[in-house]
Amino acid sequence: MKAIIVCTSVSHGNTRRIADVIAEVLDARVVEPGEIDSAELAGYDLVGFGSGIYLRSYHEDLRSFIDSLAVERRSKAFVFATSGFPDKGIHRFSRPLVQLLEQKGFDVVAAFSSRAWDTYFPFKLFGGIRKGRPNADDLESARTFAEVLRGSVQDSLPGTG
Incomplete structure (x- = not known):
């Protein structure tokens, strides 16, 4: 299985830490959006966006x-995020990105979210929330997510199931 992760991590490096753990399990390269193009994405069985x-x-x-x-018809994909708040309830922040990816032809097979240090206004006034996150438990959760994802995607590839 050939995998790649497209990741934007700008504030504290939280998302990159999660991406690196997932990439290690999937044997994937982590790139920023400007480092890859649509044609190159076509060569991957699994694409992560976070x-x-x-x-x-x-x-x-x-x-x-x-x-x-x-x-166009595209490969399988997954989404992941880091946030001070959980991705749940009727206002899930992953839903619009999943819908956009599906509109572009991806088969979105999984989503992962980790709590992380958040210093966006107004939290910045108080030093932020969730300082110290993602922690070892969060990184282990990302590793477990990636292991399950790897197994399910490999099992679904032609000639492997």
Whole structure:
């Protein structure tokens, strides 16, 4: 299985830490949106997309990159994020990104979210929330997520199941 992770990590390196753990398990390269193009993405069985969450949304650079992709049949994909708050309830921040990826032709098979140090306003006034996150437990959760993801994607590839 050939995998790549497209990641935007700008504030504290939280998202990159999660991406690196997932990449290690998937034997994947981690790139920023400007380091890969649509044609190169076609060569991967699995593509991950991740960033920190800003005002309940994935980073603009990641969203713009995905938005610029042509609509065509694409590989399997997963999304991941780091945030001061959980990705749950009726206002899940992963839902719009999953929908955009599906519109571009990806088969989104999984989503992962980790709590992380968040210093976005107004939290910055108080030193932020979730300082020290992602911690060892969060990184282990990312590793477990990636192991399960790897197994399920490999089992679904032609000639492997």
